[in-house]
Amino acid sequence: MENATPREPRYRFTGHERVLHDISATKALPELLSLFGYERVFLVCSRSINTKTTIIQELRECLGSRLVGLTDEVGEHSPLSNVLEAARQARDVRADVIVSVGGGSVMDMCKAMQLCISEGAYDRDSLLKLQFVLSEDGTEMLTTSRAPARIRQIAIPTTLATSEWTPVSTPIDDETHLKARFVVPDGSPRGIIYDPAILAQTPPRLLLSTGIRGLDHAINTACSSVPHSFASLLAEKAIQLYMENLPSLMGNASREALTNCQLATWYTGMGQMSVPHGFSHWMVHIVGPYGGVAHSDAACVLMLAQAKWLEGWADPQHNRVRTALSQPNRAFHEILRDLLEQLKMPMTLNDLGLSREKVEEMIHPALEHPMVTLNNLRPIQTETDLRAILELAWSA
CATH class of the missing domain: 1.20.1090.10 (Dehydroquinate synthase-like - alpha domain)
Incomplete structure (x- = not known):
């Protein structure tokens, strides 16, 4: 396809409702959960964050009984097998929100989990059918999902690559080693918490x-x-x-x-x-x-x-x-x-x-x-x- 130019530039709102900057995550997260009415948190983080920092233990303590599940099985590039397993876990514990603590792989995984749960797509073939398509002018990625979002994400970023700002998720397909490509309805986190003390624990x-x-x-x-x-x-x-x-x-x-x-x-x-x-x-x-x-x-x-x-x-x-x-x-x-x-x-x-x-x-x-x-x-x-x-x- 040749480069295409649309008639005019367009601004796209990303769907975030709260962005909290320069604040403690342990203080901000309970307040956000109460604001949005969430009671059942499924937490997703990397293995290194879970085992080599104090972040997750501190969040466990501030969440208390609201924490109903946790996974740190997040491989590099968010393998689909990890996505599907975590989505089934979040479904089984009846989570009403996903909290991500990590970088792009963690947040990408959470967006794809949202798609699984909203569409009821808990196997590889069903999920891959939901990959995005391009607009006619070739400049915009369009979702193929039509199900309303059944779960949202709150992101606590630990890196600087901006994954928290898009509804796009590109987990890797374990079988082909190629990136799957999803645009998730309401896939941008509902809330973002920027805690510099957490960022300081990143290598x-x-x-x-x-x-x-x-x-x-x-x-x-x-x-x-x-x-x-x-x-x-x-x-x-x-x-x-x-x-x-x-x-x-x-x-x-x-x-x-x-x-x-x-x-x-x-x-x-x-x-x-x-x-x-x-x-x-x-x-x-x-x-x-x-x-x-x-x-x-x-x-x-x-x-x-x-x-x-x-x-x-x-x-x-x-x-x-x-x-x-x-x-x-x-x-x-x-x-x-x-x-x-x-x-x-x-x-x-x-x-x-x-x-x-x-x-x-x-x-x-x-x-x-x-x-x-x-x-x-x-x-x-x-x-x-x-x-x-x-x-x-x-x-x-």
Whole structure:
């Protein structure tokens, strides 16, 4: 499909009812549950959060009898088998809300669980029938689910990649090792709790890489092929906040740096569903499962390659960001490279441990992916285009 341009940009409200920032989760969560009338909590977290931090024990204590179930069986990229098992568990304990504590994999899993419960889809084949379709102009992902939401999510993010701001869930299919693609009705969390003390317990390397993933989302919003002025304004401020505060997370991060990075995810999330994103956002979904690479690490490399690809094609967008960063005379990709180097993040496909043979295996799946070759400000439509931008990812 060729790049398509809709008649006008559209702003999409994400369905959140409460966003609480710079607050203790143990104080805020009971208050949110009471506000929404929830009494039966099913908690989803990663194994590391459950066993290597005090977060879950503290939440257990504040929830008391409201906690009716918990799972920490959340594999990388949210395998469908984990999704289906957790959905059955939440159904069996009659949970009326899911509380997620974690990063993108945890929140993705919770969104897919919501879809299972709302649709009564508790096996792989039934769930996979509910994958999204594209709008006629190729710029919007549309749900195929018609069931009203029977359960919602409250998110307590522990990373910075902005999954809490979308209804999109992309768990990995255990059988094919490909990403399933769902747009979940009311899939954006009903409430978000940003607790900087919880963020401070995330390993710095993970925090930094997910911050780059959030930065990549903001850049894709600012450099969208169909921009929206409100979304661009939020994205440009988010880029500035990420760039200025991520380096401060390398040591003993201050509360100010942590809260500013959480603000950056908030600003990014408020706009990212309103405009189509380009190559670096979606190619992560190929490089991750095919290369066995964490999404956020892949985002570092692909973000840099995309900035090089767009040099001369996104001058107004890059100029505004460069000015905000007080670096008006430098190429945008050079600014990004310096940030990645400072944060000790991967900058090339070699840094990800990928061979040229392995990357070659990704060409066909990338061309078949419904989004990778769509909506790029500088077109990426053919095998030649795809190889050309990937070639830029072999060197910093």
